[in-house]
Amino acid sequence: MRRLTNPSVLIIIVLFILAGTLHSIGAGTASEGCMSQWMFNGIWRVQVTKVEPLMDGAQQVGWQVTELWRNGTSQEISPSDSVLKDQMLELADGSSIAASSTNTGMMSMSGVGSHSFAPAAQYTHTQLFRSAGPGLNPAVKPKALTIAFDGDRLAQMKMKPQFSTSQYNYHIKLDCTASGAPAAQGGSYEIKGTQGCVHQRMSNGIWRVRVTAVGPNNDLSGNQNGWAITEDWTSLAHQSLSPGDTNVTDQQLVLTSGNTLASSSGVISSGSFSQMAFHTFAPGSSFTYQQRFIQLPFPLSDKPVKLLVTFDAAKQKLATHRPQFKSNPPNFRIDLTCTK
Numbered sequence: 001m002r003r004l005t006n007p008s009v010l011i012i013i014v015l016f017i018l019a020g021t022l023h024s025i026g027a028g029t030a031s032e033g034c035m036s037q038w039m040f041n042g043i044w045r046v047q048v049t050k051v052e053p054l055m056d057g058a059q060q061v062g063w064q065v066t067e068l069w070r071n072g073t074s075q076e077i078s079p080s081d082s083v084l085k086d087q088m089l090e091l092a093d094g095s096s097i098a099a100s101s102t103n104t105g106m107m108s109m110s111g112v113g114s115h116s117f118a119p120a121a122q123y124t125h126t127q128l129f130r131s132a133g134p135g136l137n138p139a140v141k142p143k144a145l146t147i148a149f150d151g152d153r154l155a156q157m158k159m160k161p162q163f164s165t166s167q168y169n170y171h172i173k174l175d176c177t178a179s180g181a182p183a184a185q186g187g188s189y190e191i192k193g194t195q196g197c198v199h200q201r202m203s204n205g206i207w208r209v210r211v212t213a214v215g216p217n218n219d220l221s222g223n224q225n226g227w228a229i230t231e232d233w234t235s236l237a238h239q240s241l242s243p244g245d246t247n248v249t250d251q252q253l254v255l256t257s258g259n260t261l262a263s264s265s266g267v268i269s270s271g272s273f274s275q276m277a278f279h280t281f282a283p284g285s286s287f288t289y290q291q292r293f294i295q296l297p298f299p300l301s302d303k304p305v306k307l308l309v310t311f312d313a314a315k316q317k318l319a320t321h322r323p324q325f326k327s328n329p330p331n332f333r334i335d336l337t338c339t340k
Helices: 007-020 103-113 151-155 267-277 313-318
Strands: 030-035 044-056 059-071 088-091 096-098 122-130 142-147 169-177 194-198 207-218 224-235 248-255 260-262 286-294 304-311 332-339
Touching (some): 044 122, 044 142, 059 142, 194 207, 207 286, 207 332, 224 304, 248 267, 260 286
Parallel strands (some): 030 169, 194 332
Antiparallel strands (some): 044 059, 059 122, 088 142, 224 286, 248 260, 248 304
16 A cells, blocks of 8 residues: 655655656657557556646746646555656647646656555546746747656566657657547556446455445535545455455545545545555454545546546465455446446
């Protein structure tokens, strides 16, 4: 269960990203694409959806690029685990703006670099490119975006997911748009599991789980900052145990936009998850709790549509002294738009 990176670690991640820029992008390591096109390198699925002016009051000081990132592996990882390097925005006059050229861009980079993605999770990232010098010419439009990784360094990190292609960097042209419906390429896209609805009891042989309510989560001032999912868990085992004993993993809340919120993201979310994960169930006993998912900034229009409750079945098989799942995979995919 991964937690939000603290500020000191964010600084390390930024320095790690900047260190990668000391190595130039090899001529044969980049694949080319257009706006609204999914790019995939065996680990990360990335799409650019929007390019807009970056304003400081009434003055334009740079550009901001909206990117969709999806984890295409079966592991929980962050882009920094794949040795993400500095993003570069190329302009029509041949000049460029590096994300690292200002503190604004560096902190923006750390937002995606340190973001923890559960398998198949999606995150919408807005990368800021603020010009380091005065006199930005708004008439000189962005031409291309380069998203790069240090593939040589990653190859030495054998425990991390590896690229499936030698063209693992992305050179995305911003003056063209992919035609047709955008299709996500390759890799793990949907976590498989038993399908269900709100109020429906679902079982994997060890746990019977149901969602009973979906509601707002409010901060201390009474303002909504996320969602609270009420879950009822019942043990089907013949011994006392906790969900942690059966290798429960991150829950994901899928929103209308396709973005996902993880139960490990932040103190509030991970704290509520721990209430369930470490609760000891006597045989046949039940426990009801609220799983909280915090999203800042909070867009009220992005409603929850699905809850994924997941387990590490491979690790559970190694625990021969513990009960075993009877469904494969033992995960639950709960549709929050239907009731049974």
